[in-house]
Amino acid sequence: MTSDLNLDWLISVDDHVLEPANVWVDRVAAKDRDRAPHMVVEGDMEFWVYDGKRYPSSGLSACAGKSKEEFSPEPVTYAEMRPGCYDSQARLEDMDRAGILASLCFPTITRFCGQLFAEASDREFGLVCLKAYNDWMIEEWCGSAPGRYIPLILIPIWDPKLAAKEMERCSDKGANAFAFSENPAPLGLPTIHDKNRYWDPVMSTASELQMVASMHVGSSSQVPQIAPDSPFMANLAWGAIRTSGAMLSWLFSGMFTRFPGLKIALSEGEIGWIPYFLERAEQVLDKQRYWVQRGVQFGEHATTDVDLSTLNVRELFRNHVFGCFIDDHHGIASIDEIGEDNIMCETDYPHSDSTWPNCITAVKKQISHLPAETQYKILRGNAEKLYRFTPAEPPALTGA
């Protein structure tokens, strides 16, 4: 019944938590509190400290409540942030105000896929800290408000077997999503094309446990630069090339054939670029696959171990890839090419791209011309299905 669909709330599959100061110090052994990520205040400045390095918080990570004229990457303290940045109860108030029924949050200080712990001098202790984050995310952040937060866990990307174990542990605790890198190569790790199949333990576990690999744009620790002196604004606008590269890598990797239960979410990747790159992928496959499949040598070209003659990139996309958008009119205008089952919305709270506090209004403005069933899928239905998540009943509307 169309008329019964509640289109007043959305599920955001990409928000961010600035970890509260207690995440690690509360969960590691007392003797390790100073080794775990912990907050240090010095005069006006405030840093996270871990493994001998200092990490101030960027103002661009905590823009909620600020006007764009005030946005700045300059360091901010937690006291200067809106409490919703780091406090799950304060966040709920901000979510209610903006029509956000549920939210999946990426970490901040650990970086998008836990790079902080992969780079640590002591990875054994890094794993302790990573598990502490996961426990905190599941038990405290999400546990504080059942049905309002979708847990996203980190994995030890430096050890896929340990990663699989951690996925199993967290799956048992209710987690259905893990953070993965859009491109592990710049992190110094084997890629998904690795001949030794480095990632197989992770991907087979993800496939079996139906855990979604969520790849946030920037999770390769790369900021694309068109040229050494290209304008910052141009580089910033170019950012989705990382996600388009990730999508194409996965479609041609053979991973989805080997692990049929695998699903990937292109978090904050936007969607407007998808139709072109899918069409182009079909074209190169149609025209170039014969000589590539024959193994003709061509520069540094590596021959493929995927059977290109049966590869259907559009079908693979439909069955395995989920695009995520904040504000993307062109993407929504292209919904028939992307597929209404493959699109989820985001609010990016509290980052500078966020639409908060006008989140539900901003999404509905983009999709209101679509059938109610389609709107529902984009607003929450696709996310509920992909992340196997049952949200709480919507609270009474509080405005916005």
Place this chain on the structure above:
Amino acid sequence: MTSDLNLDWLISVDDHVLEPANVWVDRVAAKDRDRAPHMVVEGDMEFWVYDGKRYPSSGLSACAGKSKEEFSPEPVTYAEMRPGCYDSQARLEDMDRAGILASLCFPTITRFCGQLFAEASDREFGLVCLKAYNDWMIEEWCGSAPGRYIPLILIPIWDPKLAAKEMERCSDKGANAFAFSENPAPLGLPTIHDKNRYWDPVMSTASELQMVASMHVGSSSQVPQIAPDSPFMANLAWGAIRTSGAMLSWLFSGMFTRFPGLKIALSEGEIGWIPYFLERAEQVLDKQRYWVQRGVQFGEHATTDVDLSTLNVRELFRNHVFGCFIDDHHGIASIDEIGEDNIMCETDYPHSDSTWPNCITAVKKQISHLPAETQYKILRGNAEKLYRFTPAEPPALTGA
């Protein structure tokens, strides 16, 4: 009068010539014939030789008449190629057959913007050879069939003042387009953002003489690679990131404000990615320009010397940038976002992406739902206007 519009012919703004053996040996001094690019046959093999290096011709550069099952990058000799690859009269027959009224051809052995001569050990002689190419292109290739070929000249990219002189010389001979690099940085040259304004002599001349800067995809001598071992097909499908980077660079460069007559053509860049990146450019400008304009330091971010508060990227695009497509259904479906005055068609003869011999059919299949006036603009009207080119009367139709 709509009914009077001839929609049976197109102008292709991106084709390729495999230079015939005589281009340079006929035009340089007798003593220099062995120093200029010249053809050498050894057994079954055939090479261009220049500056001590050998350059065989790639089969992927001469696919016309071959089935996709036969495509291969393996070396081919001119005798194995369809004569239209290198003979302007044979090319005309192929053009007539495919509904190509006129064609702008990029060079092959010199590479897309004359990199061969920029890399030469003797640039003075490189300039002699470059001028010989331009004379040959204008007088022989284009001169052999008035109204059927649009001349595209090369410039000495290593010396902008000499380049400006060569542009003036060729403009006098009727050339209205020059090849430029989508990204000069990988060529070891200053970019269009250079603080010392390296390219000003070229751009001011282009603006004054109304010479179009035609940037072929790949004219940065780069093949994008998602990761060191990413599948060749994925990298190939990712190719337009070069053109999208070029477009964003130019829009944020300030060039179009400083040189209002400048026009750039994104040759073989395809167009389906344009709407997303334009929309994204507007978003980052809207949200991030305040702190960037204030000059806040951020990593390696260089402050801008462009006034971001008045920058209108969509208007700059409309007035200065021309997208070129071969086969791009998504791009045409997005025509309202790109603009019907900013799209030109290509056939890419004789490369592997070419639609030959079904060129006019292939384009019309993509645009036939559009108003006749719009179809005419895409087929030839926009190219005639941009390149200030009056084509010959269409020959009698010969089939295809």
